[in-house]
Amino acid sequence: MKKFIASKKLRIAIYIFGSLFILLFTFQAGMFVGVKKASFYNRIGEKYFREVNGNTENLMSGTRRDDFGNNYGAIGKVIQVNLPQIIVEDQGGIDKTITVSTSTSIRSGKKSLSPADVKVDNYVVIFGPNTDDSIINARLVRILPHTNMIRSSTTKIMMKK
């Protein structure tokens, strides 16, 4: 131990972890500022629509950091299928609208399926680009075995409570 403390290895490790921390901290700071800005402009938008509708009551709870989930995919339970769109309740409790097309690969285990095979209550992992309408164009829809997802989403819901 004494040798390690006196060695050059420890100094190198300090430099590596120090640099990594500065990098991650800067990233976190950027995210923090971004969330604050987004929250501010989101509130301006909400306020504008409330005033246009003649309703001054604040119905929205504002924007929190947790609200910024994965915008390039979804993991969760299918709650509605209305092809070509499916709605997935994400792990964060956000309902995400997914569009499936002929180019979307739908898979379960080693099998390739068609969009019609996606059913309500299926647990899915989806990724793909998003649109300006906050819809995710799925590139891949992988149907998961239930047990895998139930545990994680239940834990998340319990933690939120």
Add this chain to the structure above:
Amino acid sequence: MQNYKKLFKNIEQKAVPENLQERILEHISVLSEKRNTAVQRVWSAISYTSIISCVGLAIYAIQDFSQSGFYQYFSLIFTDSAIITSHLNEFILSLVNSIPFFTITMITLSIFIFLISLKLRPSNHQMFRLKIS
């Protein structure tokens, strides 16, 4: 001036103890040793706190990774590699989106503090110690 002469005549002459210098040095050494021990205790406390928090954060990170869906996205690499290669950009973005960066930052910080405390903690052979020859 006369008064001073009178004063010095009346002052009782005391001989300087022989081992005065040694005793002073010894006392300084003891004080330094005490300070050294206190500093060492503070750094040890920092070391233990950082390593305990690191372990706690690592356990939390495992939970965080599973809740963020990172494992599910990561497992797609093994099951759907062909699709991923053709849509690599979107896949990387979704994978990066699911990384719990805050927890990782905290773990990095605690490791960094632990390493710094190891480096700065004075050992018994270092700092503040006066050798009496």
